[in-house]
Amino acid sequence: MYNQFPDAKILRVDLTKGDVNTEILPGDIYRLYPGGSALGLYLAMQDIKTGIDPLSPENTLVFSVSALTGLPISGISRMNVTAKSPLTGTIGDSQAGGFFPVHLKSNGYDAIVFNGKAEKPVYLFINGDNVELKSAENLWGKVTGEAEDAIREELNRDDVEIAQIGPGGENLVKYACIINMCNRANGRNGMGAVMGSKNLKAVVVAKGKAMKPVYKENFMELAKSVTQRLEENESVAGLGKYGTDGDLQGFSEEGFLVTRNWTSGHFPEGAEKLTGTTMYDTILKERDTCFACAVKCKRVVEIPGMVDPLYGGPEYETVGTFGSYCGVTSLEYVSLANQLCNMHGLDTISCGATIAFAMECYEKGLLSKEECDGIDLNFGNAEALPVIISKIAKREEGIGELLAEGSYRAAEKIGKEALPLSISVKKQELPAHMPQYKPAVGLIYAVNPFGADHQSSEHDPFLVMPPDSRERIRLAKIGIHKGYEDNFTMDDDKVRFALDTHKYFSILDTLCLCQFVWGPSWELYGPDEMVDLCKYGIGWDTSLFELMQVGERRLNMMRYFNSREGFTKDDDKLPERIFEPLKGGPTDGVVLDRKAHDKAKDVYYEFAGWDKETGNPTGVIMKKLSLQWLLDQ
Numbered sequence: 001m002y003n004q005f006p007d008a009k010i011l012r013v014d015l016t017k018g019d020v021n022t023e024i025l026p027g028d029i030y031r032l033y034p035g036g037s038a039l040g041l042y043l044a045m046q047d048i049k050t051g052i053d054p055l056s057p058e059n060t061l062v063f064s065v066s067a068l069t070g071l072p073i074s075g076i077s078r079m080n081v082t083a084k085s086p087l088t089g090t091i092g093d094s095q096a097g098g099f100f101p102v103h104l105k106s107n108g109y110d111a112i113v114f115n116g117k118a119e120k121p122v123y124l125f126i127n128g129d130n131v132e133l134k135s136a137e138n139l140w141g142k143v144t145g146e147a148e149d150a151i152r153e154e155l156n157r158d159d160v161e162i163a164q165i166g167p168g169g170e171n172l173v174k175y176a177c178i179i180n181m182c183n184r185a186n187g188r189n190g191m192g193a194v195m196g197s198k199n200l201k202a203v204v205v206a207k208g209k210a211m212k213p214v215y216k217e218n219f220m221e222l223a224k225s226v227t228q229r230l231e232e233n234e235s236v237a238g239l240g241k242y243g244t245d246g247d248l249q250g251f252s253e254e255g256f257l258v259t260r261n262w263t264s265g266h267f268p269e270g271a272e273k274l275t276g277t278t279m280y281d282t283i284l285k286e287r288d289t290c291f292a293c294a295v296k297c298k299r300v301v302e303i304p305g306m307v308d309p310l311y312g313g314p315e316y317e318t319v320g321t322f323g324s325y326c327g328v329t330s331l332e333y334v335s336l337a338n339q340l341c342n343m344h345g346l347d348t349i350s351c352g353a354t355i356a357f358a359m360e361c362y363e364k365g366l367l368s369k370e371e372c373d374g375i376d377l378n379f380g381n382a383e384a385l386p387v388i389i390s391k392i393a394k395r396e397e398g399i400g401e402l403l404a405e406g407s408y409r410a411a412e413k414i415g416k417e418a419l420p421l422s423i424s425v426k427k428q429e430l431p432a433h434m435p436q437y438k439p440a441v442g443l444i445y446a447v448n449p450f451g452a453d454h455q456s457s458e459h460d461p462f463l464v465m466p467p468d469s470r471e472r473i474r475l476a477k478i479g480i481h482k483g484y485e486d487n488f489t490m491d492d493d494k495v496r497f498a499l500d501t502h503k504y505f506s507i508l509d510t511l512c513l514c515q516f517v518w519g520p521s522w523e524l525y526g527p528d529e530m531v532d533l534c535k536y537g538i539g540w541d542t543s544l545f546e547l548m549q550v551g552e553r554r555l556n557m558m559r560y561f562n563s564r565e566g567f568t569k570d571d572d573k574l575p576e577r578i579f580e581p582l583k584g585g586p587t588d589g590v591v592l593d594r595k596a597h598d599k600a601k602d603v604y605y606e607f608a609g610w611d612k613e614t615g616n617p618t619g620v621i622m623k624k625l626s627l628q629w630l631l632d633q
Helices: 036-047 100-106 144-155 191-197 216-224 226-232 234-242 244-254 276-282 316-324 331-344 348-363 384-394 399-403 407-414 416-421 439-447 460-464 470-477 492-511 527-538 544-564 594-608 619-624 628-632
Strands: 008-014 019-025 061-064 079-084 091-096 111-115 122-127 130-135 160-164 178-180 184-186 200-206 284-288 298-301
Touching (some): 019 130, 036 061, 036 079, 036 091, 036 111, 036 492, 036 544, 061 191, 091 178, 091 191, 091 544, 100 160, 100 200, 144 160, 178 191, 191 200, 216 226, 226 234, 244 276, 244 316, 276 284, 316 331, 316 348, 331 384, 348 384, 348 399, 348 416, 399 407, 407 416, 439 460, 439 492, 439 594, 460 470, 460 492, 470 527, 492 527, 492 544, 492 594, 527 544, 544 619, 619 628
Parallel strands (some): 008 111, 122 200
Antiparallel strands (some): 008 019, 061 079, 061 111, 079 091, 160 178, 160 200, 284 298
């Protein structure tokens, strides 16, 4: 085993000048920021000046993979996109899977840094050392499927992977996303709008050289163990069969399925119609996958004359936001909503949640039928979804322009009565996991640097499992020993669970590992195997201690970026509705304990080594994590 970390090859693109250059990041620096989110932050924070408009040429946009990307093993093909977010004003951070990440790495690049703005629409084509900016004027205005076909025809090759924006990004919708394979999204934080603001339609990457592990025999033993792991892991096997939507009906029966814009946790009239088993039995055409992954969790649905399988199928969050959030019981219309978001490049979470917000405004008389362009925007109106999504993507004057700003900014325009109806943190809409049921997740929703996110930490229910369960044994590897009899307790040990798994998931987003395959509890591979992956894959003689510090470094960089933009712990606030009683079903009257939540935030800051008055990193913690260079800027 050797300890030489590989160098990183960075592609720099000046869109204003039309110049493309490469640079090498030495391995001793790359090791501190070994890919993905941490590498994106390191590169972006060299350039982004405090106070810039996220949609101005001064913003920097980074696509980044990791030192591990491309190794032939499940759960390793993900890519991070980093920039200042137009939705939140914080650092923006978003991940996607598919085959694009491996294609990028197979051409020898660990990251692409975009600066400036092209005079006219362009796309970047990468084919090994041959990199060029090409006109995208004929692609501007096309939806993702049309643009993919046009690019492949123009290049006369089918071996390319394409990450692109749709009309949503072109029209600077605040929650526009970046789509690859027409169905994999860098979904959150509005990274598609940043791409659109730069007149960058797409990044196109040819297939390159396959990556080979350093210690092939040990690595292949780890990779081939996936078959047995799937046989022994019912949770991951079920995820593959029924998708992320498999538990939706169960959540409703327990009373914790977000319903009608967070007013209830119970959706008896629609949950069975929307759940993953129903999708499996009715409209599922096939299960898709990412590079080298055996799990095959990606849904592909087909409804002749209505939904095209090219655009994949809805995940749990999408079914939640367009389904129960909006009181919609039609899986067909939810699938159509998913397709339209993938065609136009819109984050399904923010889009569905913003429509749910508008529905409540309409029912409360804060939006008139005229202001909704003649649409009866009541909860349950499935037929309104495709109409509204199209208006949002095009930023049509009226309801489309209003909702393209996201629920918080829309509420500001509607009036103060609407602000409590925007269920968001740092102006980003909440995903479909309820803090009333998962208080540790609620804590992370509040403190997470780029807004509420359900994939930034482990979830509370795993601490209720028996001490000898796989989940608890793995959590013990990172020092989480205490179990609980229920999900609802929020004490200092639960805060430590939230913080330490926050760090752990921060590693995953840095190494570009899928959180359904690599993780600290229920996933296929645990902490020990992650260390082995680094050793056998690239010869990195690392430890869990070093990796946890990598995760901690990323979180502190993000928090420091936000502090420069004026963010403090005052911005770490859950929406007021989370502390109001739920209505109906088994959780009627349930609230999140405000006193326990507020105390947990203070304990989190203390445990993280952040200033107790501001909630931001201190000079001591920054120096400890080798981030003196940021203090010196």
